[in-house]
Amino acid sequence: GENVEQHPSTLSVQEGDSAVIKCTYSDSASNYFPWYKQELGKRPQLIIDIRSNVGEKKDQRIAVTLNKTAKHFSLHITETQPEDSAVYFCAASIMDSSYKLIFGSGTRLLVRP
Amino acid sequence: DGGITQSPKYLFRKEGQNVTLSCEQNLNHDAMYWYRQDPGQGLRLIYYSQIVNDFQKGDIAEGYSVSREKKESFPLTVTSAQKNPTAFYLCASRFTGGWDTEAFFGQGTRLTVV
Numbered sequence: 001g002e003n004v005e006q007h008p009s010t011l012s013v014q015e016g017d018s019a020v021i022k023c024t025y026s027d028s029a030s031n032y033f034p035w036y037k038q039e040l041g042k043r044p045q046l047i048i049d050i051r052s053n054v055g056e057k058k059d060q061r062i063a064v065t066l067n068k069t070a071k072h073f074s075l076h077i078t079e080t081q082p083e084d085s086a087v088y089f090c091a092a093s094i095m096d097s098s099y100k101l102i103f104g105s106g107t108r109l110l111v112r113p
Numbered sequence: 114d115g116g117i118t119q120s121p122k123y124l125f126r127k128e129g130q131n132v133t134l135s136c137e138q139n140l141n142h143d144a145m146y147w148y149r150q151d152p153g154q155g156l157r158l159i160y161y162s163q164i165v166n167d168f169q170k171g172d173i174a175e176g177y178s179v180s181r182e183k184k185e186s187f188p189l190t191v192t193s194a195q196k197n198p199t200a201f202y203l204c205a206s207r208f209t210g211g212w213d214t215e216a217f218f219g220q221g222t223r224l225t226v227v
Contacts, residue, residue: 103155
């Protein structure tokens with residue numbers, strides 16, 4: 001079955017610096033890759049996603065890149081702010097009738113003021 | 114107020130007892146999921162269901178059971194066979210009109226075995 005690995009488990013950056021979180025997936029049939037942000041005590045919420053037919057997607061300070069050949073995708077946050085501090089999860093979904101959605105182990109991002 | 118609701122927020126259970134966690138959604142989503150969240154282990158899939166009266170085991174289904182009798186509801190039972198049930202449980206739902214749809218999460222239930 002699908003397996004998603006996520007690194008690093010924790011990441012500490014200075015405010016204004018960039019942060020990069022990387023994920024790899026095992027099933028080449030995966031074709032949808034969302035990223036979720038979970039603030040302390042709150043539910044995970046979608047922040048950005050990418051389809052397998054796209055190599056990169058940007059939304060203001062966040063971007064996601066996908067390398068299908070290497071089966072990895074990354075989240076990039078530029079000009080980090082303290083409110084970016086949270087746990088970030090990557091996920092992968094296969095385009096079949098199961099709609100199975102597998103998450104990575106999460107990255108705790110701390111942005112130091 | 115549309116969305117996905119889990120209850121209760123906190124739940125305490127004695128060892129050897131079964132307990133059922135509720136998950137209800139009014140988003141008209143066909144797919145529903147149960148995840149377990151432990152520190153450092155991310156969101157691990159317990160069970161998922163694409164349609165009423167059908168569901169599949171996820172990666173850590175042992176010691177858990179589910180039912181999907183109604184589209185809106187996907188209750189999770191933590192049985193006495195689950196060896197380490199203390200955890201945070203998240204329910205999610207997703208529209209199945211396309212394969213690239215967003216999953217919406219409930220606020221979670223924190224289960225503690227005492």
